[in-house]
Amino acid sequence: MSLTDAAPAEAARSAKAASHIMATLSADDRNDALLSMHNELAAARESILAANAKDLALAEREAAEGRLNPSLVSRLDLGRKGKWEDMLQGILDVRALPDPVGRVTLRTRLDDGLVLDRVTCPIGVLLVIFEARPEVLANIAALAVKSGNAALLKGGKESTQTMLAMATVLADALGKSSTVPAAAVQLVTRRDVVQELLALDRDIDLVVPRGSNELVRSIKAGTRIPVLGHADGLCSTFLDAGVVDAAQAASLLLDAKTGYPAACNSLETLLVHEAALSEPAFAAAASALLSAGVTLRCDETSKAALLGLSLTEATQTKIVDAVDDDFDTEFLSLDLAVKVVPSLDAAISHIIAHGSHHTDAILTPSEANAEKFMAAVDSAGVYWNASTRFADGMRYGFGTEVGISTNKIHSRGPVGLEGLTIYKYKLRGSGQAAGAYGEGKKQYKHETLSF
Structure with missing residues (x-):
């Protein structure tokens, strides 16, 4: 993980390059990185909660003066009712889940020596924009690493101190990995760059907003990139x-x-x-x-x-x-x-x-x-x-969640690892040409195979 103040286009390009490496890592490589993330965060508990207390005190003053929604204050408190412990356990739970990458979900023999597989694979680059909820930083980092994706994280100013403290620790943890690129998970520290990021549809594959109705609606209205999220929890x-x-x-x-x-x-x-x-x-x-x-x-x-x-x-x-x-x-x-x-x-x-x-x-x-x-x-x-x-990823057994989706495609409800993978078709042949098949020519077998 890295803290980046690079221009949005540069950050996105480096994330895209890292995503191609992430897609090739073994499950052991990714799980080792998750264990390092958990251990480093656990060791830094006091310093992170101290940073969170500073954010919380400022947010409480802002709420008292009517400049911040009180519900955001509650979501910001990382020490509230076991939230810290749940965050750490979520990383271990994600690590313990089966590898979501490379699973064969369909196998068909088109002809002798010509076999088609449908195989799960990472989405690519996730852009996660969130308000308060500093635990999202650890949640998304864990889910991204486990699912072989790269992630750009942009948090709200109300959790600045907490995010910087957590991101520094996570950067150290992933820096100890010889396989996970530093650019695979980036905390974007530049301010007022959300609109620039939302325009980078060539490098960013999915946007995940976590926050108020206004945040989610503005993101959905302001990008061509697919958005996974919900505006209201009514x-x-x-x-x-x-x-x-x-x-x-x-x-x-x-x-x-x-x-x-x-x-x-x-x-x-x-x-x-x-x-x-x-x-x-x-x-x-x-x-x-x-x-x-x-x-x-x-x-x-x-x-x-x-x-x-x-x-x-x-x-x-x-x-x-x-x-x-x-x-x-x-x-x-x-x-x-x-x-x-x-x-x-x-x-x-x-x-x-x-x-x-x-x-x-x-x-x-x-x-x-x-x-x-x-x-x-x-x-x-x-x-x-x-x-x-x-309605919660941890309660559903997903380890943790990237968010809740009310979309009608790809993924609905609490979105865990499965929602961060899609699939590709792999065809293994032995010299066949498509033009050799058809009326009066060779016929396809289309035999369903076990896998």
Whole structure:
């Protein structure tokens, strides 16, 4: 890894050259580099967290003065709730995964001595642009090295000290490798070069934005390079009628909303079947959410039902009237929009109209309703009786993730190693010419072979 203040075009060209070398490295070479990255970061814990504390203090002042979104402050804190340990473990988890490069996924005998393979290969050069989230630096570096890709990393100014500290350590770690080129993973330190980088479609193969809606949307609108990402994490859960285990429903909704409100997989809209309003599950869930400090932004029907419960005066102040925009808002805070719907179909229609195709869930005892919901809702993740917070690369067993994709091509949901590879066709012949085949000539065999 290297810290580069080179011109964007130069950085991209060197990354492209490094990507060709990365594609030829053995799995052992790449795994050895990952182990070195993990060990060097672990040894530098105190100095990196000290740098992060400086970034965090400045960000808190910026947020207090209204110049920075408070959700970014939470994402910036590398010492929060085991984030440091998870980051390090993620590198080891990625290292332990099977090699994603060089896997044969199809083998066909076109003719005797003429065999076609479809083989997984790296994408090439990744450009990762991120706000806050300093752990992204280690995550992407690990995923890029394991998948044989090169990566250009451009972080936000709010995490400058942390990024520089981490990148210096990672540069030392990869510098000890005799096989991984220094230009394979680069932290771009020049400011105000994002637009220049986004114009380099000859050398950069995929852009991965990690940050606010505004960041992702501006990147998608400003480049010809394919973009893997999501603008909103507007996740919904539908509470169906007939849920018997009220405590379970309350626990799942509490986890989805309060586990980490600033995360893109946190719950933002609760849809309630009208028949469930009088059932224990709704009352238990609402009480648990309100007790946890969640403000419920309710439509008229759900508000009336809640005010009919035995709630304290303080809790009742957390029940407010919803406005239309609430059902299109990613709050990233202890706010939850609540809406009553007459049917499963109405819940599905609401999610299709207002959701962001990230992750949506249904709580129901009915397998038929659950399967219909999961088939009809067009999101990267659709869950039955589970918290939306499971939408995460580490929880899916991917080691870590490069990001969450709501795209309709290549990769959806949490994107790990598989999402950072594509494939190529390798044809091994013995002197055949294509013109020798056709009507009145030799015929193809097209035999499927095992591999």
